[in-house]
Amino acid sequence: MKKLLFALVASIFSFSAMAGGHADWFKEAGAPYKGTVLQGVAENTPPGQFAGEVLAKEFEKLTGIKVQLENTSWDQMYDKAIKDMEANSGIYDFVYIEQDIVYDYLNRDFLVNITEGLASNPSLQAPGVSLDDFTTFIDYFKDDTGDVFGVPMEAFIKVYLYRKDLFERADAKAAFRAQYGYGLSPATSFDQYRDNAEFFTHFCAEQGMECWGTTVQGHTGHPASTYEFLESIAPSFGLYNWGVNMDTYQSCVENGGQLNGGRAKAALNFWTQLLPFAPPEALQSTWSEVGSSFAAGRAAQGWVYGENAAWIATDAEKSAVVGNVGVMLPPTAPGVMTQAAAGNGYIGYYDGGAYGIPHSSKNKEATMLWLQFVAMNEHQADWAIAGGRITHKDTYADPKVMAVDEQADGYFTLMRDTGFLYAGAPPFPFHGAGRGAIDPFIYSALAGEMTPEEALDGACQALDTVMADLGYQN
Amino acid sequence: MLSKNKTGWLLLSPTILILVLAGLVPFFYVLYVGFFQWNPLAVDPSLQFDGFASNYRRLIFDEIFLESIWRSIKFSVVTLSIELTLGFLLALSLLSSFPLKSFFRSVHTLPLVIAPIVVGSIFKLFTVQGLGPLPHILKDYFGYTLNYGLNAEQAFWMIVIMDVWHWTPFVTLTLLAGLSALPQDPYESAKIDGANNFQIFTYITIPMMVPVLIVVIFIRLMDSLKIVDEVWMLTGGGPGYATRFTGIHIWKEVFEKRYYGLGSAMSILYLYITIVICWVLYSVMVARGKNED
Incomplete structure (x- = not known):
């Protein structure tokens, strides 16, 4: 909250600085739409809260256009947005488009072509706002011709977070060396990760601390666990695109896929074997709970989404580990880093989303203004600090961001320098159906009802059935 | 008696209208859709008739x-x-x-x-x-x-x-x-x-x-x-x-x-x-x- 207040004050200064420049333009451009109420729906994330609580208010002050942003749970966000767009009911003027669902939305022609909309109505084109200012993350929201259908509002990578204070303890170092025969350090390999996890689970218990060796985003009834496996663990083992053969849309090894191949099985074995070293809430944890568990000091290391990394490292009001957070790339199997650097693979998920305008919106022009307001350079730094996200190239060099970067152990620098090693979700228009087919098998593997091998054999068959059903297989 | 009935039906009509719109129309729509293969994520996202019993037959073995x-x-x-x-x-x-x-x-x-x-x-x-x-x-x-x-x-x-x-x-x-x-x-x-x-x-x-x-x-x-x-x-x-x-x-x-x-x-x-x-x-x-x- 303090952070949002700070961001609000900082934004007021930013907009004061903007006054007389772009502010006048927005006032003038917004005048015909004064009194309009724009409805939006998005996931309740730190960047979403900033948009709803800071940017929306500033936009209303400038233009008289009210923005009501409904920040809700991930499931509800999809449910509401998709139902609205399918029914063409026009409840929402803008919706959050998560990177992994964009192919579905484009395929079903839900979204307004923003490039075309601005080109055909130059009076709506805000000065000083350029889609070229964005990082390459905006490419995920373009069609084949390069037209933009969503304005990125958050982008972050899933990093390896570790507790510096625990890893630097002399007694921990000595005990670790005695037990494992090598020095204690943040993990760069899976064996080391497992050793660290096992060690800190016992070490914390011996010290009477409520902490465990690793986080696991292992909810046994929520897709978050499937996502952690498919988008973080599996790629770091060298399994890309869910193991789907992109030419034939088959995922089982016997059909030319990889979802039940050696890498996938090694990855799922590794991940499920971490459970004894994870906090007890792991099997009911989505991304939010993983962030909260780490912030509460309940894990020594883990894969954590970048949107949470900044506040975990810097917000003393919400995090008990401020000043003790280390940030690194996650461990990878031999050869994966080389493949990722060459553009033939990736080490994890480049996550994020954009605001787009459904065709059913009744206030498209006013929403165009809002989306450009969101895209302005002036408030990107404050947004980055509040939400751990960066969508503009210049934001990395902002002094305020650089100061937070230092506190956050170089999270933003890591994102800037190694972001290219990460990738968004594979371009599957059937994303939801495919993932839904895999979910129960991942849940069962986590609950111990199936071995990882059985789970992946079942998952690939279920996924192949869905892809065949939907007509994707050649 | 007839006028009494007319008044009754008139008073009931809003309820009946709501019941028809909120209950019967969706029911018959769902019944209708149940006869088709329809997934908007499919290569062909349109409704495809595959026989009246196709989905039901599939469910019996699901x-x-x-x-x-x-x-x-x-x-x-x-x-x-x-x-x-x-x-x-x-x-x-x-x-x-x-x-x-x-x-x-x-x-x-x-x-x-x-x-x-x-x-x-x-x-x-x-x-x-x-x-x-x-x-x-x-x-x-x-x-x-x-x-x-x-x-x-x-x-x-x-x-x-x-x-x-x-x-x-x-x-x-x-x-x-x-x-x-x-x-x-x-x-x-x-x-x-x-x-x-x-x-x-x-x-x-x-x-x-x-x-x-x-x-x-x-x-x-x-x-x-x-x-x-x-x-x-x-x-x-x-x-x-x-x-x-x-x-x-x-x-x-x-x-x-x-x-x-x-x-x-x-x-x-x-x-x-x-x-x-x-x-x-x-x-x-x-x-x-x-x-x-």
Whole structure:
């Protein structure tokens, strides 16, 4: 909250600085739409809260256009947005488009072509706002011709977070060396990760601390666990695109896929074997709970989404580990880093989303203004600090961001320098159906009802059935 | 008489219109969609007619769907039995006087006014491993590990407990209303004839309560067969398929995987099964009531 207040004050200064420049333009451009109420729906994330609580208010002050942003749970966000767009009911003027669902939305022609909309109505084109200012993350929201259908509002990578204070303890170092025969350090390999996890689970218990060796985003009834496996663990083992053969849309090894191949099985074995070293809430944890568990000091290391990394490292009001957070790339199997650097693979998920305008919106022009307001350079730094996200190239060099970067152990620098090693979700228009087919098998593997091998054999068959059903297989 | 009827129909017409728009139109639409293969994520996202029985034939061999129905029926039978027993006992005790009776009755009714999704949230906060107080208490004082993210049996029973907590007050209040309205003459005659309390309960109270019991059983049976919200919040249907009741299964097929045609067929088939269960139950209860008469 303090952070949002700070961001609000900082934004007021930013907009004061903007006054007389772009502010006048927005006032003038917004005048015909004064009194309009724009409805939006998005996931309740730190960047979403900033948009709803800071940017929306500033936009209303400038233009008289009210923005009501409904920040809700991930499931509800999809449910509401998709139902609205399918029914063409026009409840929402803008919706959050998560990177992994964009192919579905484009395929079903839900979204307004923003490039075309601005080109055909130059009076709506805000000065000083350029889609070229964005990082390459905006490419995920373009069609084949390069037209933009969503304005990125958050982008972050899933990093390896570790507790510096625990890893630097002399007694921990000595005990670790005695037990494992090598020095204690943040993990760069899976064996080391497992050793660290096992060690800190016992070490914390011996010290009477409520902490465990690793986080696991292992909810046994929520897709978050499937996502952690498919988008973080599996790629770091060298399994890309869910193991789907992109030419034939088959995922089982016997059909030319990889979802039940050696890498996938090694990855799922590794991940499920971490459970004894994870906090007890792991099997009911989505991304939010993983962030909260780490912030509460309940894990020594883990894969954590970048949107949470900044506040975990810097917000003393919400995090008990401020000043003790280390940030690194996650461990990878031999050869994966080389493949990722060459553009033939990736080490994890480049996550994020954009605001787009459904065709059913009744206030498209006013929403165009809002989306450009969101895209302005002036408030990107404050947004980055509040939400751990960066969508503009210049934001990395902002002094305020650089100061937070230092506190956050170089999270933003890591994102800037190694972001290219990460990738968004594979371009599957059937994303939801495919993932839904895999979910129960991942849940069962986590609950111990199936071995990882059985789970992946079942998952690939279920996924192949869905892809065949939907007509994707050649 | 005719003008009287006209006035009646005129007064009823808004209700009928709403019922048609909100009930019959969606029902016939779902029935219609159930005859098609339709998934907007498909290469061909249009509705494709594949024979009237295509989706239904597929469902008859769909183990996951059939298991979800069995799970839902099992859940309904278990919760209904517990809620009826507890509700009857509570209603009987509320008939007598005891200190703080009105306070107890008010507190006991509170769960009824809570939305199902909130009930799920309350139970989640109370029982989630690591953070909720219940697992700590069970572990520290009884050495019992509660982790329904891992244990399928625990997940099922946790949902039973949640449902019982939420809906027993409804059963109690309805039965209490029924018990309070029972005529006193049969009781007085039975006492004069020397019947004991158990005989009075089994031969007078229960038979006279049958109409109320039928209403309660039907309302709770239909409600429990379509449970979604609380389960969604507490377990999301997991671990694995352990708490994937039919309502949740249909939701996942329709709104996650977008199988609109198949999902519609599931809904119709499940509605049919629900009606059959209720009809069988009704017939049995009415026949039994007649025999006792």
